[in-house]
Amino acid sequence: MNVPEGLYYTEDHEWLKVENGVGTTGITDFAQEELGDIVFVELPEVGDEFQQHDNFGVIESVKAVSDLYLPVSGEITETNEKLLDQPELVNDEPYQGGWIVKIKLSDEGELDELMNTEEYQEFLEEEA
Amino acid sequence: MKYISNTPPEQKKMLQEIGVEEISDLFQAIPENIRFDRSFDIPEALSELELMDLVQEKAEKNLDLSKFDSYLGAGSYDHYIPAIIDHLILRSEFYTAYTPYQAELSQGTLQAMYEYQSMICELTGMGISNASLLDGASALGEAVIMARRQTRNSRVLLPKTVHPAYRNVAQTYGEPHGVEFLDVPLQGGQLNLDSLTEELDDDTAALVVQYPNFYGSLEEMEKIAELLDNQKKTMLIVVANPIALGLLTPPGEFGADIVVGEGQPLGNGVNYGGPNLGYMAIKDDRRLLRQLPGRLVGKTEDVEGEIGYVMTMQTREQHIRRGKATSNICTNQALNALMAAIYLATMGKEGIQEVANQCYQKTRYLITRLAEIEGVEVVNQENHFNEFWLKIDSPGISLEEVEQKMCEKDILAGVNLTEMTDQEGLLVCVTEKKTRQDLDNYVRSLEVVLND
Amino acid sequence: MTEALIKEYSSPGRKGYSLPELDVPEENPGERLPEGTIRKEAVELPEVSEVDVVRHFTSLSNMNYGVDSGIYPLGSCTMKYNPKINEDVARIPNLANIHPHQKEKYVQGSLEILYELKQYLAEISGMDEVSLQPASGAHGEYVGLMIIRKYFEKQGEERTKVIVPDSAHGTNPASATMAGFDVVEIESNERGMVDLDSLREAVDDDVAALMLTNPNTLGIFEKDICEIQQIIHDAGGLLYYDGANMNAVLGYARPGDMEFDVIHYNLHKTFSTPHGGGGPGSGPVAVKDRLAPYLPAPLLKKEGSEYYWDYDRPDTMGKVHAFHGNYGVMLRAYAYIRTAGGEGLKEITENAVLNANYMKHKLKDTYELPFASDSLHEFVLSGSRQKTDGITTANIAKRLLDYEQYAPTIYFPLIVKEAMMVEPTETENLRSLDRFIETMKIISREIEEEPELVENAPHNTVVRKLDEAKAARNPDLRW
Incomplete structure (x- = not known):
């Protein structure tokens, strides 16, 4: 299971990378593996504002549906439109081409509540 | 007959394997105080011969359509049904199967549904069809909820020219979702375009148009399409008679967003109104597709590149999405859809046109001949497909008496509109099964009844 | 061997049907009808012969598998054998070839069958009144929940929630949503049954109903049904029985005796009517007397020896089918019950x-x-x-x-x-x-x-x- 260094993680199996106050988020390798072949991602609109843990979209595989939750509060600045035609990117490159949205963080303090790589790895082991 | 194979020795052997003494031991989980402790008040078992005698005896109390010359329609239509349909659907690999959960062993059902979807699209001029809904009326109900969700608006214009039972069902479906239904009144046999223009606004989720409408008339589809062109937020839901589409411009060409209707006329018998076949087709729009209720069959490949068919986009459905599904529908009308598919393939490009044309021409002929009789008026004599609104204005005889007297001449003259609407008259339906002789006899008989 | 699509057999001008020659004068329909309503191009349907159609669909049937092919152990679907005599019954011309707008006096035989079927369904479930209108199990659930909705509306109570165990069929929460309720899911306990504590916690004044399948989808009978019904009824809610698993309890237990208020049947499961590759089914709804006024309109009734449809139902939940439901399926279920007999x-x-x-x-x-x-x-x-x-x-x-x-x-x-x-x-x-x-x-x-x-x-x-x-x-x- 790929759990890259330098990212934040949530118990809902989302990852977050923060650069200059802008976060990029997607689902983890573990989550994509659990869901199976991703066939659809429902994206929010750019400009939508969300609170931490808000449901901002939906991700679907052939036989499962999962809500997407934002790791932090903020405003959507960009969505990965490529996923509309190539949802399989989430399976193939969950941490790169399979990113889902970018958010302008409204409270960097929230980052403290998220897990780091080690903590998430431990969390996965406990879950199993 | 109970169709059980287990013999007493086999039962004993099975009980021993399980490790209990008696079959009733298997029911110990049911608390004593709620146990059913008597026998059912249901008659004793019948043999096949006895059963057939019993039901035949009851059947004799009916007078079926073969005893009459029937002009009943209004949502259930007596068209010609090619003999092969019943022979083919009696292939029990079709009718004893269920929803094709295991695609590789259900390719017959799946491919037939793909073909059904394709032919419904051809007929309606729409991009996507589902694999059937329960009947035409509930399909309209589903369409209304879909428009409510898609537009997030609650006003739905439901003209008086839509089948009254369909209006009723749509209202039942819409009510829990806060849909506000508005009437558009009648004008002659059509919906009143001025009222429609007035009612239509930005907050209107959908306009429902029946095509041909309940009274048999065609609405001014081009004008309606123009109106909606200026009201892009409002969805156009067309309830179409699929046989009429053999002759009429497909609703897709008028910009319909959703087309629904009763597929029974396509090779399904009248059967006292069920099982019928709800069909639903939508324009080719990915966002709308995600709102579509019901099963969908898609084409794909197997691991060796061979073409095959599967149920697809199931995340819309209740077994995956549960409370957030686009509908609660699970069991649909698959066998009736199969019958429709066989019908459409058999009649084909030319046949569907010929059936529709014969329906129209024979209706036309009857209307022309009726004009010869005094005291009758056809409200929509210039504008009809295969049904028309016959008004009788003859002193000394009520509509009920006309119906009754025609019946005594073995003619079911039409559906009495007073029973279903706030209008008077008969709704008369003519299909391709009528001969000139039948139609002449109708006219002659009515003349006699009115002048008696 | 896979099979080509029917349209691939198409050849221009080929025909598979026959109709009598048109024997009335022919007019151009476009002359009278509103502008633009005549189709410009023929419908692109296949042009094939009758033999083409028969061989094609026979091939497709050979790629299918039904109960007649072998075991079909699909849980919760009750894929039992479909007796052939029942197919014959449903095809008796006097029974099949009747029109829904025919006056009741011409279809008394059919109405008698439907009325007796209603009585059997009431007896088997221990309920009082039955509507045959719903065309499938989910349709029945929807009707049942709408009845509950109407009932509370009439009582002047606003109850917004329906409780559904996490083991329930997906149709349960979906039907609750369709009927305008919010769904509350409760967890099962380690025995695979409703957890009474979770249930007590979930129940409040907003709860309209609990939907329960008994035995549940694990095949396990909810032993605590008496406590469960007490909890719900004490809180003023109603109890809905999903009849998908009725085949487990015929003659042993009746939902009515378990104090359920509304139930739906699946005639295509318990009473052997063919599943048709996905349908048609039939989902009659049975209720206790106090809910009878809310059943769909019209309702089949009997006066003297006459059967009739009662449209005068001011408190009805409405209507869910253009006519009377899947009548052809009801005939088969009737035949099944009569051949089985009460015992x-x-x-x-x-x-x-x-x-x-x-x-x-x-x-x-x-x-x-x-x-x-x-x-x-x-x-x-x-x-x-x-x-x-x-x-x-x-x-x-x-x-x-x-x-x-x-x-x-x-x-x-x-x-x-x-x-x-x-x-x-x-x-x-x-x-x-x-x-x-x-x-x-x-x-x-x-x-x-x-x-x-x-x-x-x-x-x-x-x-x-x-x-x-x-x-x-x-x-x-x-x-």
């Missing part, structure tokens, strides 16, 4: 439960049995023990197809990982039960010894494993 129905249940328990007993050492509680007509196994990196329950199901047997319901109920829900029904004989048991054991061995055989199954079907992801990512839904 026979009980034997049907007994053998359904015997067959299921026999199978469970024979398979529980090979496959994990997640809930050990007594089960009735169906049981749920888990493929967890067999699960490897490459193999899941889906593969086990596909491998069954290679042995020309249909697979159980898989991945349901959701509370069991790698679930396989098996319902053999009473019509399977011992030989066919043993064959299924043996096949399941062989597959388990294969997973150990030749995993790739199972991983790549099916091998012997007309097509091999189909790419569902491709179908969903780029939907190709028509030719």
